[in-house]
Amino acid sequence: MAFVMAAIGSAVGLGNIWRFPYVCYQNGGGAFLIPYFVALFTVGIPLLMVEFAVGKWFGSAAPRSFARISKKWEWAGWWAVLAAFVIAVYYSVIMAWCLSYIAHSSGLVWGSNAAAFFDQFLGKTTSPFIAGSLNMQIVFALLFIWTAIYLILYKGVRSIEWAIAFTVPVPTLLLVILAVRGVTLPGAMEGLSFYLTPHFAELASPSVWLAAYAQIFFSLSLAQGIMIAYASYLRKDSDVTNNACIAALADGGIAFLAGFAVFSVLGYLSHSTGVAVSEAAGSGLGLAFITYPTAISELPVAAALFGAIFFLVLLTFGINSAFSMIESVRAAVTEKGFSKHRATLAICILGFALSVPLATGAGSYWVDVADHFISNFGLVL
Numbered sequence: 497m498a499f500v501m502a503a504i505g506s507a508v509g510l511g512n513i514w515r516f517p518y519v520c521y522q523n524g525g526g527a528f529l530i531p532y533f534v535a536l537f538t539v540g541i542p543l544l545m546v547e548f549a550v551g552k553w554f555g556s557a558a559p560r561s562f563a564r565i566s567k568k569w570e571w572a573g574w575w576a577v578l579a580a581f582v583i584a585v586y587y588s589v590i591m592a593w594c595l596s597y598i599a600h601s602s603g604l605v606w607g608s609n610a611a612a613f614f615d616q617f618l619g620k621t622t623s624p625f626i627a628g629s630l631n632m633q634i635v636f637a638l639l640f641i642w643t644a645i646y647l648i649l650y651k652g653v654r655s656i657e658w659a660i661a662f663t664v665p666v667p668t669l670l671l672v673i674l675a676v677r678g679v680t681l682p683g684a685m686e687g688l689s690f691y692l693t694p695h696f697a698e699l700a701s702p703s704v705w706l707a708a709y710a711q712i713f714f715s716l717s718l719a720q721g722i723m724i725a726y727a728s729y730l731r732k733d734s735d736v737t738n739n740a741c742i743a744a745l746a747d748g749g750i751a752f753l754a755g756f757a758v759f760s761v762l763g764y765l766s767h768s769t770g771v772a773v774s775e776a777a778g779s780g781l782g783l784a785f786i787t788y789p790t791a792i793s794e795l796p797v798a799a800a801l802f803g804a805i806f807f808l809v810l811l812t813f814g815i816n817s818a819f820s821m822i823e824s825v826r827a828a829v830t831e832k833g834f835s836k837h838r839a840t841l842a843i844c845i846l847g848f849a850l851s852v853p854l855a856t857g858a859g860s861y862w863v864d865v866a867d868h869f870i871s872n873f874g875l876v877l
Contacts, residue, residue, distance in 0.1 A: 498657045499734070500742050502726050502820065505664045506717045507747040509817030510590055513671075513810055514784040516711060517755040521691055523707045524698030531699065531708035533748070540712040541744045544723060548736035551727025557827035558721030561728075573721060577828045579870060580720035584821040585847050586866045587814055588645075589854040592637035593618075593785060594811040601803035610789040611782075621857035624865070628857025635855050641815065642848040648819045649826060649840050653729055659819065667812040668750060670805050675753055677802060678760030681795075687763020690773040691755050714870075715747055717817070721824040728827065758788065765791035781864065784810060822847065 520528045554561040559573030596617070600606065606613035614620075621628040648659045678684055698704050713719055727736070759773075765787075766773045792803040822843055829839045854862055 498660070499726060499730060500739050501660045501664050502656060503723060503739065503743040504746045505660045505816035506722050506726070506820035507715060507743055507817075508664075508668075508750045508813055509715070509717075510587060510784075510810055510814045511711075511714050512747070512751040513754045513758070513813060514781065516715065516751040517691060517758045518783055519707055519711055520755060521759075523701075523704040524695045525690070526692040527694035527696045527699055528704065528708065529694075529752075531705045532711065535705075535708045535712040536744060536748055539709060540716050540718070541740055543718050544716055544740040544744055545736050547718065547723040548727040548730070548740055551724035552730040552732065552734060552736060555728050556724075557728060557824065557831055558724045559828045560831050561724055573724075573828065576719050576721035576724075577825050580717075580722060580821040580824045581843075581847070582866060583720070583870055584645075584818045584825075585850045586854065586863045587818045587821070588638055588641045588847065588851045589634070589859060589863055590781070591641050591811055591814040591818065592634045592851075592855070594807045594814065595637040595640065596633055597785070597789070597807045598804050598811065601800050601807060604789075604793050604800055604803060606789050606793070608790070608793060610786045610793070613789075614785050618860055619857040620860060624858045624861035626858060627853070630852070631855050631857075634859075635852055638848060638851050638855060641818070642844045642851070644815060645819045645822055645847075646840055646844040648815075649823055649844075650837065652836060656819070656823065660816070663812045663816045667809045667816075670809045671750065671753055671757055674757040674802065674805060674809065675760065678757050678764070681760060681764035681767075683763040683765075683767025684760035685763065686766060687759040687761065687773050688756065690763065691759035715751060716744060717820065720821060721828065722820045725824045725827040726820070758783065761788065761791045765794055768794045781860065 520526075520532070523531075550561050550565075554564050556564070557573070558576045559570050562573035563570035600617075617631075618634075619628050619631055648655055679688070717723060730736075762773055765771070788806060789803060792799050792806065795802060822840075825843050826836065826839050829843065830836050834842075853859070
Protein backbone atom coordinates (compact mmCIF):
# COMPACT_ATOMS: atom_id res chain seq x y z
CA MET A 497 0.00 0.00 0.00
CA ALA A 498 2.83 2.42 0.86
CA PHE A 499 4.41 1.81 -2.55
CA VAL A 500 1.16 2.48 -4.41
CA MET A 501 0.59 5.66 -2.37
CA ALA A 502 4.14 6.81 -3.16
CA ALA A 503 3.62 6.12 -6.87
CA ILE A 504 0.31 8.00 -6.88
CA GLY A 505 1.88 10.87 -4.95
CA SER A 506 4.69 11.13 -7.48
CA ALA A 507 2.33 10.98 -10.45
CA VAL A 508 -0.21 13.48 -9.12
CA GLY A 509 1.65 16.77 -9.28
CA LEU A 510 1.15 20.39 -10.17
CA GLY A 511 0.56 19.50 -13.80
CA ASN A 512 -2.64 17.64 -12.93
CA ILE A 513 -4.14 20.81 -11.45
CA TRP A 514 -3.03 23.60 -13.77
CA ARG A 515 -1.93 21.71 -16.88
CA PHE A 516 -4.39 18.90 -17.60
CA PRO A 517 -7.65 20.95 -17.58
CA TYR A 518 -6.28 23.53 -20.00
CA VAL A 519 -4.62 20.94 -22.27
CA CYS A 520 -7.96 19.12 -22.37
CA TYR A 521 -9.87 22.26 -23.36
CA GLN A 522 -7.22 23.40 -25.86
CA ASN A 523 -7.17 20.05 -27.64
CA GLY A 524 -10.79 19.30 -28.32
CA GLY A 525 -12.47 19.48 -24.92
CA GLY A 526 -14.21 16.23 -24.07
CA ALA A 527 -12.88 14.70 -27.30
CA PHE A 528 -9.34 14.98 -25.86
CA LEU A 529 -10.27 12.29 -23.37
CA ILE A 530 -10.22 9.80 -26.26
CA PRO A 531 -6.50 10.22 -27.14
CA TYR A 532 -5.76 10.71 -23.44
CA PHE A 533 -7.18 7.33 -22.44
CA VAL A 534 -5.76 5.70 -25.57
CA ALA A 535 -2.36 7.02 -24.50
CA LEU A 536 -2.99 5.89 -20.93
CA PHE A 537 -3.77 2.29 -21.92
CA THR A 538 -1.35 1.92 -24.86
CA VAL A 539 1.68 3.65 -23.36
CA GLY A 540 1.02 4.91 -19.83
CA ILE A 541 0.09 1.71 -18.01
CA PRO A 542 2.40 -0.58 -20.07
CA LEU A 543 5.44 1.67 -19.53
CA LEU A 544 4.57 2.08 -15.87
CA MET A 545 4.49 -1.71 -15.59
CA VAL A 546 7.87 -1.91 -17.35
CA GLU A 547 9.44 0.68 -15.02
CA PHE A 548 8.04 -1.11 -11.96
CA ALA A 549 9.30 -4.45 -13.29
CA VAL A 550 12.78 -3.08 -14.08
CA GLY A 551 13.13 -1.49 -10.64
CA LYS A 552 11.85 -4.59 -8.84
CA TRP A 553 13.93 -7.04 -10.90
CA PHE A 554 17.27 -5.22 -10.68
CA GLY A 555 16.73 -3.58 -7.29
CA SER A 556 18.54 -0.48 -8.51
CA ALA A 557 17.97 3.09 -9.67
CA ALA A 558 17.53 3.89 -13.36
CA PRO A 559 21.20 4.24 -14.48
CA ARG A 560 22.39 0.98 -12.93
CA SER A 561 19.23 -0.85 -14.01
CA PHE A 562 19.76 0.22 -17.62
CA ALA A 563 23.46 -0.63 -17.36
CA ARG A 564 22.58 -4.15 -16.27
CA ILE A 565 20.43 -4.52 -19.35
CA SER A 566 23.28 -3.22 -21.51
CA LYS A 567 26.24 -0.98 -20.64
CA LYS A 568 25.56 1.21 -23.66
CA TRP A 569 22.13 2.14 -22.24
CA GLU A 570 23.31 3.56 -18.92
CA TRP A 571 23.15 7.06 -20.41
CA ALA A 572 19.36 6.66 -20.82
CA GLY A 573 19.06 6.19 -17.07
CA TRP A 574 21.09 9.33 -16.41
CA TRP A 575 18.99 11.27 -18.94
CA ALA A 576 15.87 10.28 -16.99
CA VAL A 577 17.48 11.33 -13.71
CA LEU A 578 18.56 14.66 -15.21
CA ALA A 579 15.01 15.32 -16.45
CA ALA A 580 13.67 14.62 -12.96
CA PHE A 581 16.16 17.03 -11.40
CA VAL A 582 15.38 19.84 -13.85
CA ILE A 583 11.64 19.44 -13.23
CA ALA A 584 12.22 19.45 -9.46
CA VAL A 585 14.14 22.73 -9.73
CA TYR A 586 11.41 24.65 -11.51
CA TYR A 587 8.67 22.87 -9.54
CA SER A 588 10.26 24.24 -6.38
CA VAL A 589 9.85 27.77 -7.72
CA ILE A 590 6.15 27.24 -8.44
CA MET A 591 5.73 25.76 -4.96
CA ALA A 592 7.45 28.82 -3.50
CA TRP A 593 4.87 30.98 -5.26
CA CYS A 594 2.10 28.78 -3.84
CA LEU A 595 3.51 29.13 -0.33
CA SER A 596 3.53 32.91 -0.69
CA TYR A 597 0.01 32.92 -2.11
CA ILE A 598 -1.29 30.92 0.86
CA ALA A 599 -0.20 33.83 3.05
CA HIS A 600 -1.68 36.35 0.60
CA SER A 601 -5.01 34.48 0.56
CA SER A 602 -5.94 35.69 4.04
CA GLY A 603 -6.64 39.17 2.72
CA LEU A 604 -7.18 38.29 -0.96
CA VAL A 605 -4.52 40.90 -1.64
CA TRP A 606 -4.57 40.26 -5.39
CA GLY A 607 -8.02 41.90 -5.46
CA SER A 608 -9.87 42.06 -8.76
CA ASN A 609 -6.69 42.41 -10.84
CA ALA A 610 -4.81 39.18 -10.16
CA ALA A 611 -2.72 39.55 -13.32
CA ALA A 612 -1.26 42.87 -12.20
CA PHE A 613 -0.66 41.50 -8.70
CA PHE A 614 1.11 38.40 -10.06
CA ASP A 615 3.46 40.50 -12.18
CA GLN A 616 4.06 42.87 -9.27
CA PHE A 617 4.63 39.99 -6.85
CA LEU A 618 7.23 38.44 -9.17
CA GLY A 619 8.74 41.78 -10.13
CA LYS A 620 8.28 40.50 -13.68
CA THR A 621 10.51 42.09 -16.29
CA THR A 622 9.69 42.73 -19.94
CA SER A 623 12.08 40.09 -21.26
CA PRO A 624 13.53 36.73 -20.14
CA PHE A 625 16.96 38.25 -20.74
CA ILE A 626 16.40 41.06 -18.23
CA ALA A 627 16.80 39.47 -14.80
CA GLY A 628 15.54 42.31 -12.66
CA SER A 629 15.79 42.12 -8.88
CA LEU A 630 15.86 39.05 -6.66
CA ASN A 631 12.61 38.48 -4.77
CA MET A 632 13.72 37.59 -1.24
CA GLN A 633 10.23 36.40 -0.25
CA ILE A 634 10.48 33.75 -2.96
CA VAL A 635 14.07 32.93 -1.96
CA PHE A 636 13.04 32.25 1.65
CA ALA A 637 10.09 30.18 0.41
CA LEU A 638 12.53 28.20 -1.76
CA LEU A 639 14.74 27.62 1.27
CA PHE A 640 11.72 26.26 3.14
CA ILE A 641 10.74 24.00 0.21
CA TRP A 642 14.21 22.49 -0.23
CA THR A 643 14.61 22.04 3.52
CA ALA A 644 11.29 20.17 3.58
CA ILE A 645 12.44 17.93 0.70
CA TYR A 646 15.69 17.19 2.54
CA LEU A 647 13.90 16.31 5.79
CA ILE A 648 11.40 14.06 3.98
CA LEU A 649 14.24 12.13 2.32
CA TYR A 650 16.62 12.18 5.29
CA LYS A 651 15.62 8.81 6.72
CA GLY A 652 14.95 7.19 3.37
CA VAL A 653 11.93 4.95 2.84
CA ARG A 654 10.65 5.37 6.40
CA SER A 655 10.40 9.17 6.25
CA ILE A 656 8.90 9.00 2.75
CA GLU A 657 6.14 6.72 4.08
CA TRP A 658 5.46 9.20 6.89
CA ALA A 659 5.22 12.07 4.39
CA ILE A 660 2.88 10.37 1.90
CA ALA A 661 0.47 9.47 4.70
CA PHE A 662 -0.33 13.21 4.70
CA THR A 663 0.65 14.54 1.27
CA VAL A 664 -1.50 12.12 -0.77
CA PRO A 665 -4.89 11.81 0.99
CA VAL A 666 -5.14 15.35 2.39
CA PRO A 667 -4.78 17.33 -0.87
CA THR A 668 -7.02 14.80 -2.64
CA LEU A 669 -9.75 15.41 -0.05
CA LEU A 670 -9.25 19.18 -0.35
CA LEU A 671 -9.54 18.90 -4.14
CA VAL A 672 -12.85 17.08 -3.72
CA ILE A 673 -14.03 19.94 -1.48
CA LEU A 674 -13.04 22.48 -4.15
CA ALA A 675 -14.82 20.48 -6.86
CA VAL A 676 -18.01 20.12 -4.80
CA ARG A 677 -17.99 23.82 -3.97
CA GLY A 678 -17.32 24.66 -7.60
CA VAL A 679 -20.15 22.66 -9.14
CA THR A 680 -22.68 24.21 -6.74
CA LEU A 681 -21.88 27.76 -7.92
CA PRO A 682 -24.08 29.67 -10.39
CA GLY A 683 -22.70 29.30 -13.92
CA ALA A 684 -20.68 26.18 -13.06
CA MET A 685 -22.34 24.14 -15.80
CA GLU A 686 -21.22 26.66 -18.41
CA GLY A 687 -17.64 26.21 -17.31
CA LEU A 688 -17.93 22.42 -17.28
CA SER A 689 -19.47 22.50 -20.75
CA PHE A 690 -16.50 24.54 -21.91
CA TYR A 691 -14.19 21.92 -20.37
CA LEU A 692 -15.95 18.76 -21.57
CA THR A 693 -17.87 19.53 -24.78
CA PRO A 694 -16.19 17.37 -27.44
CA HIS A 695 -14.84 18.87 -30.66
CA PHE A 696 -14.17 15.70 -32.61
CA ALA A 697 -12.61 17.51 -35.58
CA GLU A 698 -9.59 18.17 -33.37
CA LEU A 699 -8.82 14.44 -33.29
CA ALA A 700 -7.51 14.69 -36.85
CA SER A 701 -4.66 16.89 -35.65
CA PRO A 702 -1.37 15.11 -34.78
CA SER A 703 -0.64 17.83 -32.22
CA VAL A 704 -3.66 16.71 -30.17
CA TRP A 705 -2.32 13.16 -29.98
CA LEU A 706 1.17 14.43 -29.16
CA ALA A 707 -0.32 16.53 -26.36
CA ALA A 708 -2.14 13.47 -24.98
CA TYR A 709 0.97 11.29 -24.98
CA ALA A 710 3.11 14.11 -23.57
CA GLN A 711 0.57 14.63 -20.78
CA ILE A 712 0.69 10.91 -19.93
CA PHE A 713 4.50 10.90 -19.76
CA PHE A 714 4.55 14.04 -17.63
CA SER A 715 1.65 13.10 -15.37
CA LEU A 716 2.71 9.51 -14.63
CA SER A 717 6.33 10.52 -13.92
CA LEU A 718 7.49 8.27 -16.75
CA ALA A 719 11.06 8.50 -18.08
CA GLN A 720 12.26 10.29 -14.94
CA GLY A 721 13.70 7.29 -13.11
CA ILE A 722 11.25 7.85 -10.25
CA MET A 723 9.16 4.73 -10.62
CA ILE A 724 12.25 2.58 -11.16
CA ALA A 725 13.79 3.97 -7.96
CA TYR A 726 10.61 3.40 -5.96
CA ALA A 727 10.11 -0.10 -7.39
CA SER A 728 13.67 -1.06 -6.42
CA TYR A 729 12.37 -1.34 -2.84
CA LEU A 730 9.62 -3.81 -3.79
CA ARG A 731 9.61 -7.45 -2.77
CA LYS A 732 10.09 -9.93 -5.62
CA ASP A 733 6.53 -11.24 -5.24
CA SER A 734 4.92 -7.79 -5.65
CA ASP A 735 2.23 -7.49 -8.32
CA VAL A 736 3.53 -4.78 -10.67
CA THR A 737 0.54 -5.08 -13.02
CA ASN A 738 -2.00 -4.34 -10.31
CA ASN A 739 0.14 -1.57 -8.81
CA ALA A 740 0.62 0.10 -12.21
CA CYS A 741 -3.11 0.02 -13.01
CA ILE A 742 -4.08 1.47 -9.63
CA ALA A 743 -1.48 4.27 -9.78
CA ALA A 744 -2.27 5.21 -13.40
CA LEU A 745 -6.05 5.21 -12.99
CA ALA A 746 -5.83 7.17 -9.72
CA ASP A 747 -3.66 9.76 -11.44
CA GLY A 748 -6.07 10.09 -14.36
CA GLY A 749 -9.04 10.30 -12.02
CA ILE A 750 -7.49 13.10 -9.97
CA ALA A 751 -6.55 15.02 -13.13
CA PHE A 752 -10.14 14.70 -14.36
CA LEU A 753 -11.44 15.82 -10.95
CA ALA A 754 -9.13 18.84 -11.07
CA GLY A 755 -10.86 19.91 -14.27
CA PHE A 756 -14.18 20.01 -12.41
CA ALA A 757 -12.62 22.05 -9.59
CA VAL A 758 -11.07 24.55 -11.99
CA PHE A 759 -13.63 24.99 -14.77
CA SER A 760 -16.69 25.06 -12.53
CA VAL A 761 -15.18 28.09 -10.80
CA LEU A 762 -14.29 29.64 -14.16
CA GLY A 763 -17.93 29.20 -15.17
CA TYR A 764 -18.90 31.07 -12.02
CA LEU A 765 -16.40 33.82 -12.90
CA SER A 766 -17.98 34.12 -16.34
CA HIS A 767 -21.45 34.23 -14.77
CA SER A 768 -20.39 36.94 -12.30
CA THR A 769 -18.43 39.20 -14.63
CA GLY A 770 -20.04 38.59 -18.01
CA VAL A 771 -16.69 37.59 -19.51
CA ALA A 772 -16.89 34.50 -21.74
CA VAL A 773 -15.32 31.35 -20.30
CA SER A 774 -13.09 31.14 -23.39
CA GLU A 775 -11.65 34.54 -22.44
CA ALA A 776 -11.49 33.79 -18.72
CA ALA A 777 -9.63 30.49 -19.13
CA GLY A 778 -5.90 30.97 -19.01
CA SER A 779 -3.12 28.50 -19.65
CA GLY A 780 -0.55 26.94 -17.38
CA LEU A 781 0.73 29.26 -14.69
CA GLY A 782 -1.77 31.95 -15.65
CA LEU A 783 -4.63 29.58 -14.88
CA ALA A 784 -3.29 28.88 -11.39
CA PHE A 785 -2.02 32.30 -10.36
CA ILE A 786 -4.22 34.73 -12.28
CA THR A 787 -7.50 33.26 -13.50
CA TYR A 788 -8.36 31.05 -10.52
CA PRO A 789 -7.50 33.71 -7.87
CA THR A 790 -9.65 36.19 -9.81
CA ALA A 791 -12.54 33.72 -9.68
CA ILE A 792 -11.93 33.02 -5.98
CA SER A 793 -12.21 36.74 -5.24
CA GLU A 794 -15.76 36.67 -6.63
CA LEU A 795 -16.98 33.99 -4.20
CA PRO A 796 -19.74 35.27 -1.92
CA VAL A 797 -18.66 33.26 1.14
CA ALA A 798 -15.27 32.11 2.52
CA ALA A 799 -13.29 33.32 -0.49
CA ALA A 800 -10.07 33.57 1.52
CA LEU A 801 -10.51 30.02 2.83
CA PHE A 802 -11.02 28.52 -0.63
CA GLY A 803 -8.08 30.52 -1.96
CA ALA A 804 -5.84 29.08 0.74
CA ILE A 805 -7.19 25.56 0.09
CA PHE A 806 -6.45 25.82 -3.64
CA PHE A 807 -2.84 26.85 -3.13
CA LEU A 808 -2.38 24.31 -0.34
CA VAL A 809 -3.53 21.61 -2.79
CA LEU A 810 -0.98 22.83 -5.34
CA LEU A 811 1.76 22.99 -2.71
CA THR A 812 1.21 19.51 -1.26
CA PHE A 813 0.80 17.79 -4.63
CA GLY A 814 3.88 19.65 -5.84
CA ILE A 815 6.07 18.67 -2.91
CA ASN A 816 4.94 15.06 -3.38
CA SER A 817 6.31 15.08 -6.90
CA ALA A 818 9.40 17.07 -6.00
CA PHE A 819 10.71 14.75 -3.29
CA SER A 820 10.05 11.72 -5.50
CA MET A 821 12.14 13.34 -8.25
CA ILE A 822 14.97 14.05 -5.85
CA GLU A 823 14.71 10.46 -4.56
CA SER A 824 15.30 9.34 -8.15
CA VAL A 825 18.45 11.47 -8.31
CA ARG A 826 19.65 10.43 -4.87
CA ALA A 827 19.17 6.73 -5.57
CA ALA A 828 21.26 7.02 -8.73
CA VAL A 829 24.03 9.03 -7.05
CA THR A 830 24.32 6.78 -3.99
CA GLU A 831 24.86 3.78 -6.25
CA LYS A 832 28.08 5.50 -7.34
CA GLY A 833 29.43 5.22 -3.81
CA PHE A 834 28.16 8.36 -2.06
CA SER A 835 26.44 8.14 1.31
CA LYS A 836 22.68 8.74 1.33
CA HIS A 837 22.80 11.65 3.77
CA ARG A 838 25.60 13.48 1.98
CA ALA A 839 24.06 12.87 -1.42
CA THR A 840 20.66 14.14 -0.23
CA LEU A 841 22.21 17.26 1.29
CA ALA A 842 24.36 17.99 -1.78
CA ILE A 843 21.48 17.50 -4.22
CA CYS A 844 19.14 19.73 -2.20
CA ILE A 845 21.77 22.46 -1.88
CA LEU A 846 22.41 22.31 -5.64
CA GLY A 847 18.67 22.36 -6.35
CA PHE A 848 18.22 25.40 -4.11
CA ALA A 849 21.17 27.19 -5.73
CA LEU A 850 19.81 26.56 -9.24
CA SER A 851 16.30 27.65 -8.29
CA VAL A 852 17.38 31.00 -6.80
CA PRO A 853 17.99 32.65 -10.23
CA LEU A 854 14.36 31.77 -11.04
CA ALA A 855 13.32 34.03 -8.14
CA THR A 856 14.25 37.06 -10.24
CA GLY A 857 11.90 39.07 -12.41
CA ALA A 858 12.74 36.88 -15.40
CA GLY A 859 12.12 33.63 -13.54
CA SER A 860 8.56 33.02 -14.73
CA TYR A 861 9.67 33.16 -18.36
CA TRP A 862 12.26 30.43 -17.82
CA VAL A 863 9.86 28.31 -15.78
CA ASP A 864 7.46 28.39 -18.75
CA VAL A 865 10.25 27.52 -21.19
CA ALA A 866 11.53 24.63 -19.06
CA ASP A 867 8.03 23.24 -18.55
CA HIS A 868 7.19 23.42 -22.25
CA PHE A 869 10.31 21.64 -23.50
CA ILE A 870 10.62 19.06 -20.73
CA SER A 871 6.96 18.05 -20.73
CA ASN A 872 6.47 18.06 -24.51
CA PHE A 873 9.82 16.82 -25.77
CA GLY A 874 12.33 15.86 -23.07
CA LEU A 875 10.27 13.07 -21.48
CA VAL A 876 8.85 11.70 -24.73
CA LEU A 877 12.33 11.52 -26.26
